[in-house]
Amino acid sequence: MTLNTVNTKDAAVGVPAFPKPVTPAHIIRDDAEAIAVARQLASEIAPGAAARDRDRIWPVKELDAFSQSGLWSINVPKAFGGPEVSYATLAKVIEIVSAADSSIGQIAQNHLGVVAAIRTVSDEAQQRLLFGEVLKGVRFGNAFSEFGSKRAVDFETRFIDDGDHVIVKGQKFYSSGALLAHLVPIVALDDQGRAWYAIAERDAPGLTVIDDWSSFGQRTTLSGTVILDNVRVPKTHLVPGYKGYEVPTADGAIFQIIQVAVDTGIAQAAIDETIAFVRSKSRAWVDSGLEHAWQDPYTIQAIGDLTLRLHAAQALLEKAGHAIDRAILDPNAETVAEAQIVTAQAKVLSTEIAIAATNKLFELAGTRSTLAEHQLDRHWRNARTHTLHDPVRWKYAILGNYFLNGEKPPLHAWS
Structure with a gap:
């Protein structure tokens, strides 16, 4: 066995651990509170997002606020003291946070995925132990993927x-x-x-x-x-x-739906930034005969198109969340395949609108929007990076095989 080789010359000075929370985290009561808490958190972390990206400032305080808010335990089952919100709600929470800062939204992904896996595969004693930690505000990170393996599912560890x-x-x-x-x-x-x-x-x-x-x-x-x-x-x-992939379970779809939510959040942020810039800073084109950029019929059409496509992705995201809820309640080949398929559809649309919206931002807002002081390129960089997690070209293949040939998607965390 040969271990992957990446830059480890600084291994001796790895980053020290951060302490566990002293104060127990808040526990969300229901779906409505989860959305309300997410919106409040987003309003607090959004103002510093551009500076954190520009200077690569670690979001220490922001992440503490996120996990202490109770949003990191929203898929802990009610039987163990958690709120067990709908996955449609969980996805909306991640979208809201990601629109404010998509890096912070993504950090929660593997934590929530592992919580879901514990529900699926652990015995009651282990669930009680680990869910108890999550409810206190303890954060799971991840050490899943490997750098030089032949495929993402090949592990040498x-x-x-x-x-x-x-x-x-x-x-x-x-x-x-x-x-x-x-x-x-x-x-x-x-x-x-x-x-x-x-x-x-x-x-x-x-x-x-x-x-x-x-x-x-x-x-x-x-x-x-x-x-x-x-x-x-x-x-x-x-x-x-x-065990979560030996038989049909919703585990793979859960990891995927959180990816989708991050991308719809990026798209929402890009569209919001475009509208704000066009309304306040962009100039009308010389040949338009118009006084304001926001009167431009081509810009109006483009914003309508982007918003329509975002709403379509969000609608599928919500539908996927409810399909996952059904697959958790009654896990079988049909319910799990439905959850995977709807999530795959949402993944395609969310990827496409994230890239389109972050690219179109500059065309509609104009040259001034590229100035470093606005830091708007972060949305495109974030969309282009995050949507590479798993290629949507394979999602089209999964969808085509399902609808044409009745072939169910494979069972793994990328499907």
């Missing part, structure tokens, strides 16, 4: 049995949120090649998180390298994630 612990060895990349996490779920294989989530303490000996994320977009998701040098994880925190 493994663990071996060590009594009441397992020992994990490997290396990860694209580890969004790991820097500021309290616990780090690690995808690692057992001796049968099955993938588990080994949930390690962020400050566990041998676990090093390196701040080496150099992408031009989603700059403050705090992704980067995680080195796992014989990290000990108690078996109480070893979650059999593979």
Whole structure:
């Protein structure tokens, strides 16, 4: 076995862990409160988003406010003291936060996905233990993907049995949120090649998180390298994630719907910025005979088109959330396939409108909108980066095979 090789020259000076919350997080009561809290949080984090992106300022206070607000426990089941909101509501929450700062919206993705997986595959004792941590405000990061593997589902990170612990060895990349996490779920294989989530303490000996994320977009998701040098994880925190894909479950669709919500949030932000700029700063074109840019019929048509396409993506996003709710209540091949298919449709539209809206912003707002002082390029950079997570060209193939040939989507976190 050969481990991936990326820049690890600074491994000895990895980022220290941040402390767990001292004050228990708020617990959301219902769906309506979740939306209200998300809107309030968005209003607080939006003003600093451009500066955080420009200077790559870690969103420490903003992330603390996010997780302490109760929004990181909204899919904890009611049976364990959580609000268990609809996934349509959860997706809307992520969209609202992502419109304010898409990096912060994305950081919550893997945490919420792991919470969903624990519900699906863990026994009651493990659920009670881990959900209890989530309700306190503890954040899961992630150490899932690997840099140089042949395919996204190929993992070289493994663990071996060590009594009441397992020992994990490997290396990860694209580890969004790991820097500021309290616990780090690690995808690692057992001796049968099955993938588990080994949930390690962020400050566990041998676990090093390196701040080496150099992408031009989603700059403050705090992704980067995680080195796992014989990290000990108690078996109480070893979650059999593979079980979520052995039989039809909603786990894959849940990971996907949060991706969709981030992209609709980016699109919403770009359209809002376009309208604000055209209304206040753009000039009417010389040949138009108009006094204001916002009177331009071509601009009016373009805004109408972008808004229509965004609303279509949002409608499918909501429909996908309700389909996921049904698949959770009654998991079978048909309900899970429906959830995957509607989510795939939403993924296609959200990707297309995120890229279109962030690109069209500059055409409609004009040359002045490219000035560095406005920092509007962050929306395009964020959309272009985040929509690469899984290619929509394969979503078209999944949709075509389902509707034409009755072939259900594959069961994994990218479908």
